[in-house]
Amino acid sequence: MNIAKPLAGFRIAVTSDRRSAELIEAFERRGAEVTHTPLLRLAPLDDEQQLLAQTHKLIEARPQVVVITTAYGLRRWLDTAEAAGIGDELISAFSQSDLYVRGSKAHGSVRALGLEPAGVAKDGRSSSLLEMLKGKLASATVALQLHADSDHGMPQQMREFGARRVIKVEPYRWQDTSSDTGISALVEGLCAAHFDAVTFTSAPSVHALFAAANARNRLPALQRSLAERVAVATVGPVTASPLEEAGINPLVPERHRMGAMIGQLVEHLGSLGTLQAQTVHGQVQLRGRTLSIQDQNCELTPGQAELVRALIEAGGSVLSRDELSAALPEVSSRHALDMTLSRLRRALPQPEIISTVIKRGYRLNV
Template identity: 50%
Template sequence: MTAGAVSPPAAGTTTTPEPVAFAADQLAGFRIAVTSDRRAQDLITALERRGAQVLHAPALRIAPVAEDRELIADTGAILAARPDVTVVTTAYGMRRWTEGADAAGLGEELMDVLAGSRIFVRGPKARGAVRAAGLDDTGIADDERTSSVVDMLLAEGVAGRTVAVQLHGYTDGHQLDRLRDAGATVLTVEPYRWVRPDGVDRLPRLVEAVATAAVDAVTFTSAPAVDAFLSAAAHAGLTDQVRSALGGEVLAAAVGPVTAGPLVAAGARPVVPERYRMGALIRLVCEHLERRVEEIPTRLGPVQLRGRSVVLGGAVGTLSPAPLAIFRALAAARGGILSRPQLIAHLPEAANEHALDMAMTRLRQSLPDPRLVATVVKRGYRLEV
């Protein structure tokens, strides 16, 4: 496979060709959770421009590079060792590394050492950053994976060589061990590290929203953010509910296979764009959610069920989980009468007569027009199709 070619999808993930259409209302009625910190506003703005409601809770944020003693110490060790090979995994990491070195007065020496090293890059963006620094690379992974770069190095042999690896916030220790086991001396530098963000109380609320299917999709742009999300779910005792939601009602979308890895390991089947870029991720989310829009003809006019929202004419009603479960059951019946026991069976929890009465009341209050649901005396309820 040549550089720039698309690799096969990772096991447990789903890829979809990118759609090209854009409409300002294509995500209207859908609620999407965003877990990223860096460039989060770009993602949020793009989703909101398409009509989505966004719930944002950064799982992690990148530690500031200023006065990063560990970065400077690791850089000094690499300068002293003058590695035979350097692996650059991310463009952002490369830029922050050179910025940190410059701030410490080590910029010129770092460029000299890297120029004398054979540089391997994980993907096109990392290659671009290397070349922007006035350097050149020896090889590139065709699937943007660190494991593929290590495969290349092992194929040519690394015994007795010193290999410097620029880490990217999510250390794949197994790949470093592969190099060490093959006889290499491995040095690492981590230009950015992940720390808990400000306002950490938002993340538990986002986890609960996913667990209760109060969002239609959740997006991830880094593997560390996935780990933080899953850890928060475990801390809240919601692991099983989150796993169930991500396997059904809630779409999990990851920007690339590395990000998708922890989700797959947790039992989810995230969707991954063919191009591992934010724009492609946005288009993929649009395509998958647009497929979930349900058109229902009724006596009051055509109704759209869009995620948690019911749209009738220009009016929109947003439903909580229990009323939504009832409405979906009635919509699936297409005018057929559902008895009270049948509807109780569709309630997500607290399934009893009182819960049904409460859910039905909230449903009618939330619908654009309460007449959409009709009571059939002594028999049950039906949708006015």
């Protein structure tokens, strides 16, 4: 096993569409096996007329307040406006309004236009953005750039704050992929902990996974597995929020960037380390779900890996069936445990490294 690669032996599910190639390459370069299943895809902007009509409406209305929710949405909006020859008019309308921005990336995109926002919700939360707008919208015309096809209830809240008019601008939409066969495989794989980790780069993708699992009557099993067995990596607190509400404790980097998420997950999985022991058949190493016996690699199922982990950690001591069953919550009987151990032995290059101790249990043959 090449332990120079920190993710060798680990399996990671990547759920994003945008920038997924960058994420996959980063994990594979470090030795991970990656499965890519986009939970949401950006719909092509086939009908630009709707966006242009919304933009013309904004330019004519000259809103007192403009709210920008995503950097990507702003870029796509400006690209469409510039292609239609109204980019300068749109930026002029921005410059004559109070700009409020959600998140650091959107803030950077606004500043790149030579504009300085009146306020920035640095934690990236819509609720924080709305809190900033209290007392500032009386009789105002407000333009709101939607986050994909979700407005998070913001238009109604703005009207309650006194806004006279809210112009919604929708630069992009998500395509629902929850019925794709690949989503079923992802849901089942996460429920069975066939992955060591899963990554999310947006809150809508978390909601899409939960909805897909619920439609398949697997939501409780999925959430339990993400809470107890599969490492969950997010790009920031907004993405983490729906997971936390479900009782899942995801990894959240201090810097809300993809690179920081990658680094944090590498560190987390790497901290699991390589378990190793000397047996009668030589050195045994377990990393993720890859078992190495005298440089022969064997790929284990999640249950098999948990059994090997427990046996290695016991250091040659005998583990009873009850103790081994505790490592496999999905095993419901001693017979099922014996069958799992039997399949494990058949999968090993040297089955004899696991010894049966009559009437007592099993141990690593050290």
